[in-house]
Amino acid sequence: xxxxxxxxxxxxxxxxxxxxxxGVYGLVLAVFLLITLVLLYxxxxxxxxxxxxxxxxxxxxxxxxFLIALFTISAFMLTAAx
Amino acid sequence: MKLPxxxxxxxxxxxxxxxxxxxxELLPLAILFVLPFALYYLFQVTGIPFGPTETVRLExxxxxxxxxxxxxxxxxxxxxxxxxTHYYLDAWVITSDHLIDIEQKxxxxxxxxxxxxxxxxxxxxxxxxILPTLLHxxxxxxxxxxxxxxxxxxxxxxxxxxxxxxxxxxDLLYHNNAPVPDPQITREFQA
Numbered sequence: 006x007x008x009x010x011x012x013x014x015x016x017x018x019x020x021x022x023x024x025x026x027x028g029v030y031g032l033v034l035a036v037f038l039l040i041t042l043v044l045l046y047x048x049x050x051x052x053x054x055x056x057x058x059x060x061x062x063x064x065x066x067x068x069x070x071f072l073i074a075l076f077t078i079s080a081f082m083l084t085a086a087x
Numbered sequence: 088m089k090l091p092x093x094x095x096x097x098x099x100x101x102x103x104x105x106x107x108x109x110x111x112e113l114l115p116l117a118i119l120f121v122l123p124f125a126l127y128y129l130f131q132v133t134g135i136p137f138g139p140t141e142t143v144r145l146e147x148x149x150x151x152x153x154x155x156x157x158x159x160x161x162x163x164x165x166x167x168x169x170x171x172t173h174y175y176l177d178a179w180v181i182t183s184d185h186l187i188d189i190e191q192k193x194x195x196x197x198x199x200x201x202x203x204x205x206x207x208x209x210x211x212x213x214x215x216x217i218l219p220t221l222l223h224x225x226x227x228x229x230x231x232x233x234x235x236x237x238x239x240x241x242x243x244x245x246x247x248x249x250x251x252x253x254x255x256x257x258d259l260l261y262h263n264n265a266p267v268p269d270p271q272i273t274r275e276f277q278a
Contacts, residue, residue: 026154033158040165043194044172051176053101061175065168072164076157079150086150 022087030080037069092182100181100252105224105244109174113167120163124156169194179240181252184260186229188240205260206232210253212246229253 044065052058090098127145134142176191186207188200207229214225225246229238243249 029158033161037161037165040169044168047172047176047194057175061172068164068168069161072157072161076154076161079154079157083150083154086148
């Protein structure tokens, strides 16, 4: 990074790449948790049968676990690379 | 799902929109999911036009791509889950006395309309187009005697069967509530 540019134009957020990566990671995960809570509330409250709720929960948990694992691995790999 | 049913009331049929409606709602998400990867591949192969004759090859490190792709996949996955949940929560229920329309407009806006079957005056089935005809889905227009004169159920699977159930239940209600003929008057009329 150009130290002169960094000194004259201070960014409103920390310019350290790993902080940005983990900031983005945290933000996406926070949104994911919020959406998950809202979905769970609706499935528990409005699902017609318990079996439907269980199917929703199983599919969502399996898909989410896989994608979060990928996301976490990618964040570690990117942090190591930058 | 807790329905506002009366004591003697039973649920006869619960139905939703046709699965093709869900598929059509998921299709833009599938395109959105593929789009960034397709654009990147395209720009990597052909390059981005830069000036009248020059092109610039787009080269992004694979670790950056992996991170962005994983984040994008998770965002699309959340959208898919919310779309499927909306589809599931939008439902209609025919009970022995009522037709209940449950509409999930968004996660914090749920509207339930209850129509008394004996106030329904007319039901019309509409199959608009080739796809609805081939896949047996369509709309049902219900005319009521209440304040809201017309009530439309859009994109429902097997609308003719649903109408049959409504009409059959209406017939049953009508016959149960019909005044019993006075035997004396009936005898006089026959004589």
